[in-house]
Amino acid sequence: MALEVLFFGAGAIGAFYGSRLALVPNTNVSVICRSNYAAVKANGFKVTSPQYGEYKWTPTRTFNSPDAARQSGVSWDYVVVTTKALPNVSDDSKLLEGLITPKTAVVLIQNGLGVEEPYAQRFSKSSILSAVTIASAAQPTNGHIEHNRWTRINIGPYYSEPTSTAARSQATEQNRVLVDLLQRGGIKDAKADTHEKLQWVRWHKIAINAAMNPSSVLSGGTASQAMSLDSELYRHLKGVMDEVLETAPKVIGTPLPSEFATSEALLRSTQKNNSGSKPSMASDWEGGKPMELEVILGNPIRLARAKGIEMPRLQTLYALLKKKEANRSEKAQKKKKESSSKL
Numbered sequence: 001m002a003l004e005v006l007f008f009g010a011g012a013i014g015a016f017y018g019s020r021l022a023l024v025p026n027t028n029v030s031v032i033c034r035s036n037y038a039a040v041k042a043n044g045f046k047v048t049s050p051q052y053g054e055y056k057w058t059p060t061r062t063f064n065s066p067d068a069a070r071q072s073g074v075s076w077d078y079v080v081v082t083t084k085a086l087p088n089v090s091d092d093s094k095l096l097e098g099l100i101t102p103k104t105a106v107v108l109i110q111n112g113l114g115v116e117e118p119y120a121q122r123f124s125k126s127s128i129l130s131a132v133t134i135a136s137a138a139q140p141t142n143g144h145i146e147h148n149r150w151t152r153i154n155i156g157p158y159y160s161e162p163t164s165t166a167a168r169s170q171a172t173e174q175n176r177v178l179v180d181l182l183q184r185g186g187i188k189d190a191k192a193d194t195h196e197k198l199q200w201v202r203w204h205k206i207a208i209n210a211a212m213n214p215s216s217v218l219s220g221g222t223a224s225q226a227m228s229l230d231s232e233l234y235r236h237l238k239g240v241m242d243e244v245l246e247t248a249p250k251v252i253g254t255p256l257p258s259e260f261a262t263s264e265a266l267l268r269s270t271q272k273n274n275s276g277s278k279p280s281m282a283s284d285w286e287g288g289k290p291m292e293l294e295v296i297l298g299n300p301i302r303l304a305r306a307k308g309i310e311m312p313r314l315q316t317l318y319a320l321l322k323k324k325e326a327n328r329s330e331k332a333q334k335k336k337k338e339s340s341s342k343l
């Protein structure tokens, strides 16, 4: 019997990894789309990549909502969540009710901290797999996935509470199988990690995201390389990264593993990256979309605070951006009210 994989939120990252998994024999990959549904239903996805070339991918099934996926009656082995993590806008775990059985592994390929918890609470009988990717991808038009560079994805089981040995071994095996499938689909640097290691990978990625993303928005959409080459911004970015890397060991309870890059090394590599790319939060802001502020800034701040630690640099960025976003929605609502009162 074929393995059934469902991607929830088939945008840049979902469609990219989905298209690689779909190359593995005996693996059916289906998608739940939203604004790109009509384009994908009609023509499938076109993927362009410097590494894999240009190819077309037609998912096994294309749904326009979780409800349509429920009505299909398929029993899913993996449900992979690749929506933006916006807990202040929508509890996406709720939308998946009825799609997850105890044999389903829920996989979260999302940036940020604490993204697993709503799923772990709601689907406590299922395995939760947590994934961090450094791939860079975009969807410039509906159905066209542009893979820009990098493919690395780390995946590990997530345990919210003390978990039985049987549940741990089920999650570890589902994790191993998924990583193996990705590797067979050409993602050579897909890697299986433990729960503990994966949380370190998440915190380390936060050092990058919490520094680059908000700073780009607040500096008017500056590209990552340009920020890292500006001497004053360099000090700021390094300060944010160091704050995260110094706080993480106190929250996690183990020292920073030596294999993780320092703030200097991260910034050196950004200085060399002349792709001109902007952090995704800047593109979201410019596109009038909500930003992943809660999982990239709010949750690290709250996790640290629970241990009596303040993160003043992150807190400043969080407070300023939250207000910037709130002001924008207030303005939009006012405009909407005014135009509807004219009708």
Ligand SMILES: NC(=O)c1ccc[n+]([C@@H]2O[C@H](COP(=O)([O-])OP(=O)(O)OC[C@H]3O[C@@H](n4cnc5c(N)ncnc54)[C@H](OP(=O)(O)O)[C@@H]3O)[C@@H](O)[C@H]2O)c1
Pocket (backbone or CB within 6 Å): 008, 009, 010, 011, 012, 013, 014, 032, 033, 034, 035, 036, 064, 065, 066, 082, 083, 084, 085, 095, 109, 110, 111, 133, 134, 135, 136, 137, 138, 139, 280, 292
């Ligand atoms: N793109 C990258 O290079 C990159 C790299 C590393 C990590 N990440 C992380 O990966 C995650 C996904 O990012 P992304 O760039 O792939 O975002 P994206 O391109 O916006 O894709 C998310 C997709 O989910 C869809 N969606 C959201 N809610 C839905 C719902 N209720 N029902 C059906 N579809 C829904 C969106 O539809 P709409 O278009 O209608 O909103 C969109 O197609 C984020 O956490 C991001 O930070 C991204």
